[in-house]
Amino acid sequence: MRPRVRMPGKHLAWRPGHVLVAIPLALIVVIIILELVVPREVRLTPLLVTAPAITASFAGPRLTALIGGLAILAHLLLDLLDELIGTLIMRAELLALIVVTAFLVVFSFVRDRHKQELIRVRSVSEAAQHALLRPLPRRLGPLNVASVYLAAEEEAQIGGDLYAAVRVDSGARLVIGDVRGKGMPSVSDAALFLGAFREAARRRRTLPEVVGHLEESVAAEYAERLAQCPEVIENFITATVLEVPDERPVLLMINCGHPPPLLVRPGEVHFLGVSRPTVPLGLGELSHLACQVAMFPFEAGDTLLLYTDGVVEARDPEGVFYPLAERVAKWSGNGPESLLEHVRADLLSYVGGRLGDDAAMVALQRAPS
Known part of the structure; x- marks a missing residue:
């Protein structure tokens, strides 16, 4: 009988790492609140990039893309409130956030793919050990x-x-x-x-x-x-x-x-x-x-x-x-x-x-x- 291996990303079962998603979500909320109360000259929106970066350290590509999308929406909302839509600084910051999020999603995808390959290799190795x-x-x-x-x-x-x-x-x-x-x-x-x-x-x-x-x-x-x-x-x-x-x-x-x-x-x-x-x-x-x-x-x-x-x-x-x-x-x-x-x-x-x-x-x- 071939060993049954459960591959990461194939199921939507809850994993312990999902609890950590509260950290980037809370970070986005805190940045939004601080951006609204600090003087207009102080720009905190560039810090939104930390949310998808933190998510990529423990989650897969889907969750990383979700948090990155929320960070982009938060950036657009703050730019709208600050009346910066269409300005050069807004475009530069938003482009940087999109590029970094895309890179982190690709990184998470490649990492999960390598993890699946490692699970397969270990499964074969364990079967070979029991046979040998x-x-x-x-x-x-x-x-x-x-x-x-x-x-x-x-x-x-x-x-x-x-x-x-x-x-x-x-x-x-x-x-x-x-x-x-x-x-x-x-x-x-x-x-x-x-x-x-x-x-x-x-x-x-x-x-x-x-x-x-x-x-x-x-x-x-x-x-x-x-x-x-x-x-x-x-x-x-x-x-x-x-x-x-x-x-x-x-x-x-x-x-x-x-x-x-x-x-x-x-x-x-x-x-x-x-x-x-x-x-x-x-x-x-x-x-x-x-x-x-x-x-x-x-x-x-x-x-x-x-x-x-x-x-x-x-x-x-x-x-x-x-x-x-x-x-x-x-x-x-x-x-x-x-x-x-x-x-x-x-x-x-x-x-x-x-x-x-x-x-x-x-x-x-x-x-x-």
Whole structure:
């Protein structure tokens, strides 16, 4: 189903900005009254141009034209009372008011048109994000799951950071990754990778076979792209692929050049590093036989935080990297959603409100028995 978007200017529904129309109307009335009481030598009619100028700051072209028309009528009325109809000064002031009003109406029209285009783009972007980064289920067997995506650009919705989760017979398989590069090519690579993961996670028996399938898919795509355009910069994807069995209190992990996950227990926070990380995907140097599977305890009540490098490479105004483990150690809540909300709020506060790179996080907790 296509998303329904309500376009500005298409409906006459009341908007909060319409309340502000009282300001230019009151301004016109005040100017008329002052013009009638001040000495004739003092001309206040040129100030009428402020009415449509103020209206254009919050209203559309129709309302701006209406207020501009009222200002022009007020100017003509005052000129008639002052017996200035047909004089040179009256013509100059009235022409200036008409020209400025016309310019403001055109400006409001162009601005509203751009606003409509932005709404369409954001609607498409949101639909693409939901298609690419499907919302993770809140429950996967014994796992409680939560996720969050933080875009570096205010209007951006999707990028090269990715995550996915698949339920299999024996447990759950998850991935979090980061595509090298930015823009639409990274989005295309993320879509390819996620499609390959969802297929491999269900069809391949072991975790190394899943990673081997991902490497084959990504490397084949990059090789085809390089053959078509030799100037293309070599790309790769870092990823952490996990399998969490239902019946065993452990997790299996293959880290392909990605930042290590963070394990959180009461009174304990530490990274799950491996002695020999696997190389990133897409370089053509990886096979399922070379994948090193690491096993870690993951008991009831344990929480695992997966993240992309946009989190740990975020800097404060002084250029200091975000100390993830130190900040997570201060978390006193419970549940994966609470953890992500804590990190998200603290991270944005640390960097001053805006990230320099996209960031994605997934938290999963093995529910108590």
